[in-house]
Amino acid sequence: MTIAALTKPWQALSYGFLDASAKRELRRKMLKAIAVPGCQMPYASREVPMARGWGTGGLQVTLTLLRPSSVVKVIDQGADDSVNAASIRSFLSKVSGATETWDTTAATILQSRHRIPEERLRADQVLVLQVPNPEPLRPVEPNMSIARQMHADADYGRLWLILYEQIVRSGRVMQGAAYPSLVNGRHVMTPSPIPRWDVPKLHMAQHLTFLSAGREKRLYAVPPFTRVEPLVFSDIPYQVEDHAALTCHRSGLRGYFMNEIPQDDGSAQFELSDSHLGIKAIRQAEGSAVEIGPTWYENGKMPQ
Amino acid sequence: MIAIDTALALQAPQLMTTPPLLTMAGVSRRYGDVVALQDVSATVYPGEVLGIVGESGSGKSTLLRMMNLEDTPDAGDYRLALPDLSGNLFDLDRFARRMLCATRIGIVYQNPHLGLLMKHTSSGNVAERLLIAGERSFATLRGRAREALGASEFPLERMDARPIELSGGMQQRVQLAKAIALEPALLLLDEPTTGLDVSVQALVLDTLKRLQRDRAITMVIVSHDLGVIRTMADRVMVMRRGRVVEQGLADQIFQDPQHEYTQQLVHAKL
Incomplete structure (x- = not known):
């Protein structure tokens, strides 16, 4: 018997780019992460054809979840057409045969950084968030071994210290993104760099969310219908960005998270951060048969 | 005995x-x-x-x-x-040890570096003790931090300075305020x-x-x-x-x- 007889015939790539053992590793850790919501699971993060820090963690989770019938949407800062989002999306469809889409309601897997789409996600959709720094305790405990002990003991008192000092220095909570949140009443997670506006969307959501950090080799999950509560003081309520009264100058939509566009005359205009929602609204206004799904925020407010 | x-x-x-x-x-x-x-x-x-x-x-x-x-x-x-x-x-x-040490x-x-978070504010250092004990009201934290710092004769106008900017004597006062914040036994x-x-x-x-x-x-x-x-x-x-x-x-x-x-x-x- 020769070695050649024992090996499989040469193939250009495995299905979904990652080899079977890499996918098995990810699947195991993803199941574990679902079993203990918000708890960071270490995993063997593989090399993917992208630099660490560009979404390799999210990419590995997405590659593991993909099948030919999947429909993938990838957004970067809310936009489908940015270079990073477009290349990740085309890579995903190339290695798996999945369909590409920009439409939130049509997608089955959504990979994102910085934003959760404004249209409500359903139970049959999976959100994958790319996380640069998965450790919420890093600002207060630089020693990661001790931080892990603090997670085990649910010793989260120091996280309020960050908020305390922001209020002392600036009069309000300045945590703009990655707002530490308590998942299922047990583990505090950092919900990747999504703005405060998006954190309530994770609370008791119908969809499954994976958060994965490729460089830090940690992944965690928010299963459907799980409590996600941002840390707050009992006498200072949680506040989202005050974008409720802003109007998008292109689509005319109001009450969503906006990007500020500085103008030549020094003033500023706003446009929807969720770019495809804006595109849909414009098409609808032009008379095309486009359906905008139900949104999390209604009239700038998140119904409780 | x-x-x-x-x-x-x-x-x-x-x-x-x-x-x-x-x-x-x-x-x-x-x-x-x-x-x-x-x-x-x-x-x-x-x-x-x-x-x-x-x-x-x-x-x-x-x-x-x-x-x-x-x-x-x-x-x-x-x-x-x-x-x-x-x-x-x-x-x-x-876990029980930590709660006991924090509250009693x-x-x-x-060496103040052992007892203080040098890059956080002095009042925050005192508030940390209260946070570990489960206090979650900002007004109460602020008030009790002020009280403890006052009791250890720390100049209150500097309560939001970082310990690293303070003199050795002041740092010891912050440590003392932190230690007595929860009125330990x-x-x-x-x-x-x-x-x-x-x-x-x-x-x-x-x-x-x-x-x-x-x-x-x-x-x-x-x-x-x-x-x-x-x-x-x-x-x-x-x-x-x-x-x-x-x-x-x-x-x-x-x-x-x-x-x-x-x-x-x-x-x-x-």
């Missing part, structure tokens, strides 16, 4: 009618070949200040670390007479004034004295400086090479030292 291994050492006078707050018995600890503590016993009564003196390496700081549950001895028993506590505290798990025991270290002071110049040292000792008088806090103070011990302590324990060689009322020890080493120590004071 107090086990003393030297015949020369005096039994502590049993004037107190209340039961002791802190009882340590037969604590031994070795680090490799080094004997840090050998069968040490100690008793502290409520409202009392116990001074521990001894040369460097005599085990006094190790003993204090044991009292703060930072280290576990090879053998020994440690009890605090507090309402909801029973049994040997060395048997507590990490305050500590001031010689026991306050441990590990060389609290070492490294401060004499005038600042006097001010810090004044604050400690006043706190002791106003709040009747039970204190254990470790120092190699007999002056500090003489000012603060009601009762003194002399340690050498991991053993207690003598203990008694402060005046007794300073006026009429019995053990050879204590005599040397008292007479060597300039």
Whole structure:
């Protein structure tokens, strides 16, 4: 018997780019992460054809979840057409045969950084968030071994210290993104760099969310219908960005998270951060048969 | 009741009618070949200040670390007479230890870097104690941090400065405020004034004295400086090479030292 007889015939790539053992590793850790919501699971993060820090963690989770019938949407800062989002999306469809889409309601897997789409996600959709720094305790405990002990003991008192000092220095909570949140009443997670506006969307959501950090080799999950509560003081309520009264100058939509566009005359205009929602609204206004799904925020407010 | 291994050492006078707050018995600890503590016993009564003196390496700081549950001895028993506590505290798990240390025991270290988060605000350092104990109201945190810093005579206009920007004496005051924020049953002071110049040292000792008088806090103070011990302590324990060689009322020890080493120590004071 020769070695050649024992090996499989040469193939250009495995299905979904990652080899079977890499996918098995990810699947195991993803199941574990679902079993203990918000708890960071270490995993063997593989090399993917992208630099660490560009979404390799999210990419590995997405590659593991993909099948030919999947429909993938990838957004970067809310936009489908940015270079990073477009290349990740085309890579995903190339290695798996999945369909590409920009439409939130049509997608089955959504990979994102910085934003959760404004249209409500359903139970049959999976959100994958790319996380640069998965450790919420890093600002207060630089020693990661001790931080892990603090997670085990649910010793989260120091996280309020960050908020305390922001209020002392600036009069309000300045945590703009990655707002530490308590998942299922047990583990505090950092919900990747999504703005405060998006954190309530994770609370008791119908969809499954994976958060994965490729460089830090940690992944965690928010299963459907799980409590996600941002840390707050009992006498200072949680506040989202005050974008409720802003109007998008292109689509005319109001009450969503906006990007500020500085103008030549020094003033500023706003446009929807969720770019495809804006595109849909414009098409609808032009008379095309486009359906905008139900949104999390209604009239700038998140119904409780 | 107090086990003393030297015949020369005096039994502590049993004037107190209340039961002791802190009882340590037969604590031994070795680090490799080094004997840090050998069968040490100690008793502290409520409202009392116990001074521990001894040369460097005599085990006094190790003993204090044991009292703060930072280290576990090879053998020994440690009890605090507090309402909801029973049994040997060395048997507590990490979680219970941390809660006990945060809520019932305050500590001031010689080196402020050990006790403070240097890059956070001073008031935040005090608030951290309250946060660990579960306080979640910003107004209460702010108010109680101000109160504790005021009680340790910290200038309140600097309460939001970072300890790293403060002088050594101020840093010790922040540590003290942090230690007393939750009104602990026991306050441990590990060389609290070492490294401060004499005038600042006097001010810090004044604050400690006043706190002791106003709040009747039970204190254990470790120092190699007999002056500090003489000012603060009601009762003194002399340690050498991991053993207690003598203990008694402060005046007794300073006026009429019995053990050879204590005599040397008292007479060597300039």
